[in-house]
Amino acid sequence: MEKDTELGDLIRRDADYHAAPQALRDRIDLMLAPTPAPQVAGNAGRWLEWRRWWGMGAAFALGILLSVAITTLHGLPGTQDRMVEQVVDSHVRSLMVAHLSDVASSDQHTVKPWLSHQLDFSPPVADLTAEGFPLVGGRLDYIDGHPVAALIYQRRLHTINVFVWPLRGASASAPESAARRGFNVRSWSKDGMQYWAVSDLQSAELERFGQLLAGQPGSQRLP
């Protein structure tokens, strides 16, 4: 035990690692639950609980958003900016909680049916393992009060959340990049679906990921 490495080995072998118990996971999950629209909330108690915890947080976030919006906007219109805020929030929540994926699988043929079953649309799920972006799983999330598909990909140690939902009335938009609170965000639309990817990956890599996912190498322009 003379050496520091030996002492380290002893600690790792004999000292307890206190992993979070399930009860704590449940508490945190409840506290951080995403924001379902009231009409789709299957569990009213969960929604009320969420509102109780989040009343102040939401007001605070809105205040911050309004005050920071003017200085940090990168030419995005107001709704886009609100979306950036929401997808970054969802991304942060997913990293903080134990609950990154509802269905943990690297198999697109497992993730896609699971998501289709939870949603009233079928999100495209691509396998990008060969390109260095392995699929980790899928999750049901809520953006802008609507249920959306969240696909989780990994790049080295970075997690990428991709939120997908059908275009609602709005027309298809050209790819856009934004940054918020240290996270990069990339949005695009394709074949009637809206995509938002968010990660702490650097912007160029996230852009490349977006292009791979859109299945269009090189620069992508949609009408």
Added chain:
Amino acid sequence: MSYLNAAHNLARWLVRDEHIAQDMVQEAYLRALKYRDGFRGGDMRPWLLGIVRNTCYTWLQQNRRREDEVEFDEERDSGGGDAIIEQAEGNPETLTMRKQESLRVNQAINALPTRFREVLILRELEDLSYEDIAVVAAIPVGTVMSRLSRARALLRVALQHPEGGKAV
């Protein structure tokens, strides 16, 4: 990957009580969400663990636990870790020995003053770099290294002289 295990492990080692540790993590997560604009990018783990650590320190100060006032708590230190049971491979004698060894190490670490205990846990159990530990504990990297070295020295003494382990 998520950070809940690391958050709970740190809180549990700092406050040395399961129920309080869970409250600390929950409170820290609320704070993290409230002050999430303070996160400036990069790895989120040290930032989040820093909030957990501050939450625990606030509680420790309010509850004025004296550093050396750690009484024997069999349930806390007995080391029911799954790893130990796995390593024993169903051999009851090995299991008993491993549990005793685990009890001894847990007790020795729990008896360390908080500021030494925290750097040791962050380094050895969470595998954080010196730089990340500096962020969590809000101290310079040089202080991390000297504290870690002192923590190891204290732990060696405590493990060699279990009866007189309070030699600080």
